[in-house]
Amino acid sequence: MSRAEPGGRRHAAQQAPELTGQAEDYLKAIYELEQGDAAAGTNAVASRLGIAAASVSGMLQRLARLGLVHTERYRGTRLTESGRAVALQLIRRHRIIESYLVSRLGFAWDDVHDEAERLEHAASTELIERMAHDLGNPTADPHGAPIPTVEGKVDERRFGSLASLEVGATARVSRMSDRDATLLRYLAARGIRPGASVRVVSREAFDGPIVVTVDRKQRTISPAAAANVWVEGEAAAVHTKRSAGASGRSSARRKR
Amino acid sequence: MSRAEPGGRRHAAQQAPELTGQAEDYLKAIYELEQGDAAAGTNAVASRLGIAAASVSGMLQRLARLGLVHTERYRGTRLTESGRAVALQLIRRHRIIESYLVSRLGFAWDDVHDEAERLEHAASTELIERMAHDLGNPTADPHGAPIPTVEGKVDERRFGSLASLEVGATARVSRMSDRDATLLRYLAARGIRPGASVRVVSREAFDGPIVVTVDRKQRTISPAAAANVWVEGEAAAVHTKRSAGASGRSSARRKR
DNA sequence: AACGTATTTTAGTACGTACTAACTTTTCTG
């Protein structure tokens, strides 16, 4: 019940520190950026949230004081157990809201992310659980992202991207980024949605377009778009080869 | 779409000043406190919002700068046209959300106010209109409060309270305050809900309990509770008498 | 009209959150 508003105090703070919406978004960003053993970089958090890196430094110190993250100066940030729990519940709220808006209120799948980005901070646990129950406790959102359980369990498998599938390989679309409505419409126009099965027909050199068969129909997809689509169960057609996955690498921070 | 968050700037401000949730709540409070020609007092706004009067003074100056209220120093505040428009749209959002939560998600009517108080600031116009459409564009919320239209029209009639009905008078329950869940449960337990028809059987002196017939059953109601129930179409049984209504008085601010 | 009380405003402070500019540390590269 009742998530806190920002500037003021309004409600006496009880045990739980009553995080602001911004703090919650930071935790979510960190959750999404850290992988395995690699901490989330300040710049990465900043660009994810559209905020100056200097501002992020400040907030991370606050979150550290609250016991929600561990920060090693100049070396990145990772969630503590309790920070992770907060992030997962926020993600649960986000994804259930998206699912509800699509299934019950007729929203387009490319139109729910921003709405959920705000509602996730205002919706009570009771509301979320009622929505979830009404939907039959879904396990994935409209973009294929897994929904954490109330207990904070979630499928954390990482899949390879469609962009890195080899020619001849077949796979099932698992999920895609939902942060860009244009991308989602681009993909929808090509039949790329969670559950679709794809097969790479050919690829052009120099990052040229990828030709794929999507549920029997032949389609062309830009590699930039394909990089935001994750697929599972890839199977090469003729001879199996190791694919350099964009999956669980952990050693270094990727540039961009 | 997208109501602003507080501390930061985050989105470039376009034409519309993008009010914070708090500012919106102030406007709503002023709307509900000013009646006819009487301005809303600073203390009244403060106690309504649970905020110190000094803080309210500050915010009112900001709202005045934004052209949303007129403030006459030491004399009270009233909404400008545009402030009123903001307040009415917020109230529309609030009441549609309450209605939706009750009708579509099985919330109890005494449990939706706080939820709506937060969601009203996060829900986009699109979401609200989809909810409204799904409900068949209701004209009143679960507590009998009229829902302003998209154009900002609303039934502003004021009714007398059940507490001021004379013995023998019959009336229909129009609405009740929704800000106290305990009150709502108290009323529900006695069958007092919008549309119920009541008749005052007797009243005790010194603000004692009021005995009423509610939809045929006899019930006892405390005057403090009855003061938060508004009724319409009152009709005295035998001889009609002027009732000193707690309705449209405007000259002085009531104490408390 | 004068006084005392209620109402309202100002002054000074705090905190969350953001920004830019300047500085520090780490990492990469030749």
Place this chain on the structure above:
DNA sequence: CAGAAAAGTTAGTACGTACTAAAATACGTT
């Protein structure tokens, strides 16, 4: 490994929103 580039932090500022304490104004009562 030295120097440059990238990444991250600190310093100083701003704004919205709250608070308490003190001062100003208005109002009801004698």
